[in-house]
Amino acid sequence: CIGLNYRKHATELGRPLPSEPVVFLKPDSSILKNNKPFFLPGFSSMIHYEVEVVVKIGKLGKGISEKYAHRYYDELTVGIDITARDIQNRCSAAGLPWELSKCFDGSAPLGRFVPVSSAGDVGNLDFRLEINGRIVQQGNTSDMIFGIDHIVSYVSKYFTLKTGDLIFTGTPAG
DSSP states (O other): OEESOBHHHHHHHTOOOOSSOEEOOOOGGGEEOTTOOOOOOTTOSOEEOOEEEEEEEOSOBSSOOGGGGGGGEEEEEEEEOOEEHHHHHHHHHTTOOOGGGTOSTTOEEBOOOEEHHHHOOTTSOEEEEEETTEEEEEEEGGGBSSOHHHHHHHHHHHSOBOTTOEEEOOOOOO
16 A cells, blocks of 8 residues: 555645655455445544555566556556544554554455556546545546556565555545
């Protein structure tokens, strides 16, 4: 997952713009598929939603050049990075990792994946989150600080990307 990848979201949280992608991991137990319900956890009183474009890696890759990154993903969807903001704020203030605020069971609902070929220009995709018919978040991938190909390349410097890996690319404001 990539954090703080939209300027307005970083401003909204009172955080400086990153000079390189902010990377954190979610375990597979955080994935929520097939319209399964999300239940508010009892350990937080400040649950926030963050709609994001999610990239599915289509083949094994390590040290991928940004120029060739588009060859390593073949499907996209939207997902929600559910965040226990009170826990994140407490951990951040203490200089501690904040995975507990992002990585709990069911904290990553996913939509239906579509082929990149039918999604359009990945550098200019509109997306949004609606709750009960009301738009609560919307964005466009052109507003990302770090584009999808840059993210794939950057992450692959540190981790071998495997077929089926998912990359949440960051959330807009809202």
